[in-house]
Amino acid sequence: MGIADRPFHHAADSEVRAALEHGAVLQREAVLRREAALSRAAVSDEDVLGGPVRFPGGIAMPVQIERVLGFGRSFSFWPLLFGLACCAIEMMALGGSRFDMSRFGMEAMRASPRHADGMIVAGWCSIKMAPRVVRLYEQIPDPKWVLAMGSCAISGNIWDTYNVVQGIDSLIPVDVYVPGCPPRPEALWQGLEMVRDRVKQSAHAYDGLRRIPAREAIAEGEAGP
Amino acid sequence: MKVWTTSPTLAAVATELERRFGPRLLERAEFRGELTYTVGPSDWVDMLRFCKDASELAFDQLECLFGDHLPERTAAPLEVVAHLVSHTHGHRLRVKTSLAEGQALPTVTFLWPSAGFDEREAWEMFGIVFDGHPDLRRLLTTDDFEGHPLRKDFPLQGTVGGRIRTDLRGKI
Numbered sequence: 001m002g003i004a005d006r007p008f009h010h011a012a013d014s015e016v017r018a019a020l021e022h023g024a025v026l027q028r029e030a031v032l033r034r035e036a037a038l039s040r041a042a043v044s045d046e047d048v049l050g051g052p053v054r055f056p057g058g059i060a061m062p063v064q065i066e067r068v069l070g071f072g073r074s075f076s077f078w079p080l081l082f083g084l085a086c087c088a089i090e091m092m093a094l095g096g097s098r099f100d101m102s103r104f105g106m107e108a109m110r111a112s113p114r115h116a117d118g119m120i121v122a123g124w125c126s127i128k129m130a131p132r133v134v135r136l137y138e139q140i141p142d143p144k145w146v147l148a149m150g151s152c153a154i155s156g157n158i159w160d161t162y163n164v165v166q167g168i169d170s171l172i173p174v175d176v177y178v179p180g181c182p183p184r185p186e187a188l189w190q191g192l193e194m195v196r197d198r199v200k201q202s203a204h205a206y207d208g209l210r211r212i213p214a215r216e217a218i219a220e221g222e223a224g225p
Numbered sequence: 226m227k228v229w230t231t232s233p234t235l236a237a238v239a240t241e242l243e244r245r246f247g248p249r250l251l252e253r254a255e256f257r258g259e260l261t262y263t264v265g266p267s268d269w270v271d272m273l274r275f276c277k278d279a280s281e282l283a284f285d286q287l288e289c290l291f292g293d294h295l296p297e298r299t300a301a302p303l304e305v306v307a308h309l310v311s312h313t314h315g316h317r318l319r320v321k322t323s324l325a326e327g328q329a330l331p332t333v334t335f336l337w338p339s340a341g342f343d344e345r346e347a348w349e350m351f352g353i354v355f356d357g358h359p360d361l362r363r364l365l366t367t368d369d370f371e372g373h374p375l376r377k378d379f380p381l382q383g384t385v386g387g388r389i390r391t392d393l394r395g396k397i
Binding site: 163 | 365367370379381383388
């Protein structure tokens with residue numbers, strides 16, 4: 001039976017469901033591992049999540065409210081309309097009617113980084129393009145999430161040459177990696193589901209890296225005389 | 226002269242070129258109805274100008290101009306190839322020339338302005354200098370890139386020649 005004769009809805013959906021369930025199992029295991037590590041290290045959940053977000057003036061936002069906000073955000077995650085290479089074709093396929101990412105509130109791919117909640121680095125990044133990618137990432141307002149799509153964005157793939165960045169995570173913090181050359185739209189879909197989970201948890205790849213000047217000023221004021 | 230091309234218009238091109246240049250055409254080849262001539266670097270501009278201006282030829286478009294590195298030819302390892310198209314007559318021609326290491330070739334940007342990008346790329350990738358080019362800067366790699374990456378002696382592996390200029394991100 002050729003691929004054209006295959007009843008697409010049933011076969012593909014069940015495969016996708018199996019893949020998503022597999023991903024959910026992996027994620028549950030990761031959560032269990034994290035909880036075990038937390039109990040061993042005797043640190044609070046708040047320490048891992050970066051503590052309550054403080055606004056200027058010292059008003060703290062509890063983690064619970066941040067989680068409610070994250071729950072809301074996860075249903076309208078707008079990625080940046082930004083494709084670097086052939087992986088962008090699969091990204092467009094996910095946006096098209098067959099896979100239809102608008103079911104999850106992700107169809108509004110913004111052409112301006114000011115409107116976006118995150119970016120999908122779809123394809124290989126050349127050394128000349130690298131400063132532009134970093135600038136686009138910096139222009140996305142906080143909070144933001146990054147998905148590295150395809151082998152080239154993850155590691156440079158076979159292009160260990162003069163012109164290709166060997167993994168976009170050497171430039172910007174990456175939340176989710178989707179391997180493949182290029183990944184199928186289902187794989188990108190699963191990756192975006194994992195991004196949504198991170199949005200719900202308000203977990204960021206840059207948690208350990210970022211400096212928030214307002215928060216630092218508050219900390220200095222509390223520690224000072 | 227023996228007419229050895231299949232297309233009648235291309236036969237006219239061959240007749241015209243051989244009548245005009247004669248022994249200055251170093252080599253000629255035909256493959257599947259495509260015509261190729263090789264000239265010396267000193268005849269490069271004369272040849273291309275004639276190809277553009279002669280009414281029987283009228284090559285009004287420079288489709289592509291690129292370099293080539295053949296290190297096994299020790300005397301003249303570099304090669305420049307120009308692909309010409311005539312929209313008037315509907316025929317095509319390929320013109321080649323060989324260069325020694327470090328030898329410059331006169332520019333043809335005054336004939337076809339589109340040669341500007343092509344010659345920049347050939348210089349960037351192979352180190353072929355084009356005399357009289359108005360703006361011979363790097364095109365595809367960063368400005369501070371060192372070396373000519375499509376030469377056969379350029380390292381195939383590893384991030385060499387350039388580096389990631391994240392310090393430039395405020396300027397672009």
